[in-house]
Amino acid sequence: MRCKEFVFLQSSGQIPTMGWWRRSSTLAHVWICRHCRSFRHNDELLTAYVAQLHAHWDAADQQAK
Numbered sequence: 001m002r003c004k005e006f007v008f009l010q011s012s013g014q015i016p017t018m019g020w021w022r023r024s025s026t027l028a029h030v031w032i033c034r035h036c037r038s039f040r041h042n043d044e045l046l047t048a049y050v051a052q053l054h055a056h057w058d059a060a061d062q063q064a065k
C-alpha cells in the first residue's frame with residue numbers, strides 16, 4: 001500500500017467498512033510508515049473534535065427551541 005492510498009482511505013472513513021485483509025494492510029502501513037501514523041493520529045483528533053462540535057451545536061439547538 002502506498003501513502004497516497006492510505007491517506008485516501010483514512011480521510012474518506014472507509015477503513016472500518018473494508019474487509020479484514022485490506023484493513024490489516026492499512027495497519028501494516030501505519031506500522032512501518034511514521035508519516036501516515038502521524039496523519040492518522042491527526043485525523044482521529046480532528047474527527048473527535050468535529051464530533052464534539054456537533055454535540056455542542058445539537059445542545060445549542062435544543063436550548064433555542
Ligand SMILES: [Zn+2]
Nearest residue numbers: 003033035036
Ligand atoms: Zn505512508
